[in-house]
Amino acid sequence: MVSYEGLLVRLREKGITKTDLTKELGISSRTIAKIAKGEKIGAVTLRKMAEYLGCDPSLLCREIAANAVLQILRDEKSAKISGGLYHELQVRMTYNSNHMEGSRLTEAETRLIFETNTVDVGDGIPVDDILETVHHFRAIDYVIDMAETELTGEFIKHLHYILEHDTADSRLPWFAVGEYKKRANMIGGRETVRPKDVPGKMQELLDAYNAKTNVTVNDVIAFHADFESIHPFQDGNGRVGRLVALKECLRHGIIPFIIEDSKKLFYYRGLSEWGREKGWLTDTCLDGQDTFIRLLDTLEIPHS
Numbered sequence: 001m002v003s004y005e006g007l008l009v010r011l012r013e014k015g016i017t018k019t020d021l022t023k024e025l026g027i028s029s030r031t032i033a034k035i036a037k038g039e040k041i042g043a044v045t046l047r048k049m050a051e052y053l054g055c056d057p058s059l060l061c062r063e064i065a066a067n068a069v070l071q072i073l074r075d076e077k078s079a080k081i082s083g084g085l086y087h088e089l090q091v092r093m094t095y096n097s098n099h100m101e102g103s104r105l106t107e108a109e110t111r112l113i114f115e116t117n118t119v120d121v122g123d124g125i126p127v128d129d130i131l132e133t134v135h136h137f138r139a140i141d142y143v144i145d146m147a148e149t150e151l152t153g154e155f156i157k158h159l160h161y162i163l164e165h166d167t168a169d170s171r172l173p174w175f176a177v178g179e180y181k182k183r184a185n186m187i188g189g190r191e192t193v194r195p196k197d198v199p200g201k202m203q204e205l206l207d208a209y210n211a212k213t214n215v216t217v218n219d220v221i222a223f224h225a226d227f228e229s230i231h232p233f234q235d236g237n238g239r240v241g242r243l244v245a246l247k248e249c250l251r252h253g254i255i256p257f258i259i260e261d262s263k264k265l266f267y268y269r270g271l272s273e274w275g276r277e278k279g280w281l282t283d284t285c286l287d288g289q290d291t292f293i294r295l296l297d298t299l300e301i302p303h304s
């Protein structure tokens with residue numbers, strides 16, 4: 001959706017009516033109707049109006065997300081607002097997701113890196129923990145920017161690239177950064193999909209998921225479980241999978257879930273039992289959704 005608040009404010013300030021616009025600039029009534037409905041209008045028309053009003057076209061309109069939570073994240077991200085939803089999502093999701101996978105950084109240390117771009121090296125923190133924390137901040141930014149696009153293998157691989165580039169693992173000749181795995185791996189003592197079968201299995205999963213018309217939180221959870229059981233990357237599957245779940249929740253107007261490190265045993269059990277019993281993982285993710293709802297409530301952000 002597009003907001004024309006900037007255009008309307010300028011018209012009001014200059015005492016120009018929409019009828020004046022149509023007469024003076026030859027703008028069609030169809031375009032005026034599009035503006036009223038918040039639909040996109042042509043770039044040439046927008047430039048014409050900007051010239052007439054003596055301002056930059058970017059000041060006349062801006063895209064707004066249908067999902068209010070996504071729009072708040074975008075506004076706070078671009079305005080670099082501190083202490084809001086964007087700030088807390090970055091710190092809490094990055095801390096929990098990375099700590100679950102072995103990072104030694106505490107939540108306070110993660111917060112310090114986000115807020116000041118500095119580290120307190122007193123405890124001898126591994127460089128990779130710091131790199132992966134900063135990479136995770138950038139990966140959340142990428143998810144926020146791309147939230148409304150269709151979920152593709154290329155998007156998922158790019159998330160992996162953002163997280164893993166320049167790490168110690170990335171220097172191993174067989175470790176594919178931003179690409180599916182080259183060596184077979186296991187998770188929770190179980191076989192995962194073999195490297196040669198990963199592209200096909202991922203495409204099948206994506207095709208089935210993208211064919212759904214009304215995606216619910218249960219579909220996002222099921223995608224997450226199937227993704228983790230394929231385990232398409234050499235490493236980083238947990239973090240990439242949770243970022244994909246964040247994107248899909250933002251895309252479909254679903255309250256996202258943050259799996260807290262303290263709940264990781266329920267989460268792992270949920271993934272492990274998924275084939276037999278879906279309740280474990282579902283309850284853990286819904287609990288993660290409650291964590292996010294508490295954050296929205298604290299920040300007095302309305303949600304349904």
Ligand SMILES: Nc1ncnc2c1ncn2[C@@H]1O[C@H](COP(=O)(O)OP(=O)(O)OP(=O)(O)O)[C@@H](O)[C@H]1O
Pocket residue numbers: 100101102187188228229233234235236237238239240241268271272
């Ligand atoms: N039994 C299981 N079945 C399926 N998936 C599982 C199971 N147990 C754990 N997982 C998933 O696998 C992830 C761990 O995989 P992987 O090590 O590739 O990713 P990563 O952990 O993000 O990061 P790191 O590279 O820092 O270890 C867990 O976070 C979880 O999502």
